[in-house]
Amino acid sequence: MLKQAEADRAAAAAEAEEMLRRAHAEAQRVGEAAAAEAEAAAKRRERMAMDRIAAAEAGAVAEVRQAAAEIATAAARNVIAQGMTPDADAKLIDAAVTDLPRALRA
Numbered sequence: 001m002l003k004q005a006e007a008d009r010a011a012a013a014a015e016a017e018e019m020l021r022r023a024h025a026e027a028q029r030v031g032e033a034a035a036a037e038a039e040a041a042a043k044r045r046e047r048m049a050m051d052r053i054a055a056a057e058a059g060a061v062a063e064v065r066q067a068a069a070e071i072a073t074a075a076a077r078n079v080i081a082q083g084m085t086p087d088a089d090a091k092l093i094d095a096a097v098t099d100l101p102r103a104l105r106a
Helices: 002-083 086-105
Strands: none
Touching: none
């Protein structure tokens, strides 16, 4: 009976060691999977942030371009308004009308 009990104890100890080995291996696998998922999630968040930054930059550039175009238009309007006389205006209109057929063919 003593030999049987010792054999049972040794078998139980071996089984416990095998269970511990499998548990450690599973914990290692789960840990690696969690780390890989966390890294993938961080990369996705980083890509989303970069996309938002790029969109904000594009929007800012578009706003600056729009503002520059409005300023340039206003400046040109002022320069033209200050430099135009009724005679110069009439000459410009006559030249545009004369050039109209050529411009339509182009």
